[in-house]
Amino acid sequence: xxxxxxxxxxxxxxxxxxxxxxxxxxxxxxxxxxxxxxxxxxxxxxxxxxxxxxxxxxxxxxxxxxxxxxxxxxxxxxxxxxxxxxxxxxxxxxxxxxxxxxxxxxxxxxxxxxxxxxxxxxxxxxxxxxxxxxxxxxxxxxxxxxxxxxxxxxxxxxxxxxxxxxxxxxxxxxxxxxxxxxxxxxxxxxxxxxxxxx
Ligand SMILES: Cc1cc2nc3c(=O)[nH]c(=O)nc-3n(C[C@H](O)[C@H](O)[C@H](O)COP(=O)(O)O)c2cc1C
Numbered sequence: 001x002x003x004x005x006x007x008x009x010x011x012x013x014x015x016x017x018x019x020x021x022x023x024x025x026x027x028x029x030x031x032x033x034x035x036x037x038x039x040x041x042x043x044x045x046x047x048x049x050x051x052x053x054x055x056x057x058x059x060x061x062x063x064x065x066x067x068x069x070x071x072x073x074x075x076x077x078x079x080x081x082x083x084x085x086x087x088x089x090x091x092x093x094x095x096x097x098x099x100x101x102x103x104x105x106x107x108x109x110x111x112x113x114x115x116x117x118x119x120x121x122x123x124x125x126x127x128x129x130x131x132x133x134x135x136x137x138x139x140x141x142x143x144x145x146x147x148x149x150x151x152x153x154x155x156x157x158x159x160x161x162x163x164x165x166x167x168x169x170x171x172x173x174x175x176x177x178x179x180x181x182x183x184x185x186x187x188x189x190x191x192x193x194x195x196x197x198x
Pocket of ligand 1: 022147187
C-alpha cells in the first residue's frame with residue numbers, strides 16, 4: 001500500500017514484521033508517502049537535541065541508475081583480491097551488469113548529515129530505524145543499502161548529482177511497493193544474549 005496516511009500496524013507489529021525487501025514494483029513512491037517517512041524519521045531521539053540529520057530523496061530512475069553503477073564500480077575496485085569468500089561473492093555480483101543494488105526500488109532515501117560529532121551517526125541510524133518501521137507500518141517494503149555508502153560519499157559522485165560536498169551519507173534506504181512474490185516474512189533472530197541481569 002503506497003499511502004501517506006492510515007498506518008495499519010502498531011509499532012510492535014511493525015518491529016516484528018519488518019524485513020528487508022529486495023524486489024519492488026515500478027509504482028512510484030508518492031511525495032506524500034515520502035513526507036510521512038521523513039516526518040517519522042525526525043521523531044527519533046537525538047543527542048543534545050541537535051537533530052543533525054539531513055536527507056536525500058532520489059526518485060529519478062536515471063539518477064538511481066547512475067548511482068548504482070558508480071557504487072558497483074567503487075565496490076568492484078575495493079573487492080579485488082578480496083580476503084573473504086563473502087567479498088569475493090559480492091565482487092562477482094558487482095561485475096554482473098544486471099545486478100541492481102537498489103533492487104528496482106522506485107525511491108532511495110539517504111539519511112546523513114552535514115555535521116560531524118560523536119553522536120551524529122547514532123542519531124542518523126535512529127532516524128533510519130524510524131523510517132524503516134514507518135515504511136513497514138504503511139505496507140511499504142524497504143531495505144538498507146550499505147553498498148551505496150561509498151559511492152554517495154565520493155566527491156565526484158556528489159558533484160555530479162548535486163549533493164553538497166559536506167554531506168556525509170550514513171544510511172541509504174530503498175523504499176517501494178513490494179513486488180508479488182517478494183519475501184514477506186521476517187527473518188530469524190538469535191535470542192537476546194543477556195550478559196548481566198541483576
Ligand atoms: C548497515 C546495514 C547495511 C546493509 N546493506 C545492505 C545492502 O547493501 N544490500 C542489501 O541487500 N541488504 C543490506 N542490508 C540489509 C541486511 O542484509 C538485512 O537487514 C539482514 O540480512 C537482516 O534481514 P532483515 O532486515 O530482513 O531482518 C543492510 C543492513 C544494514 C543494517
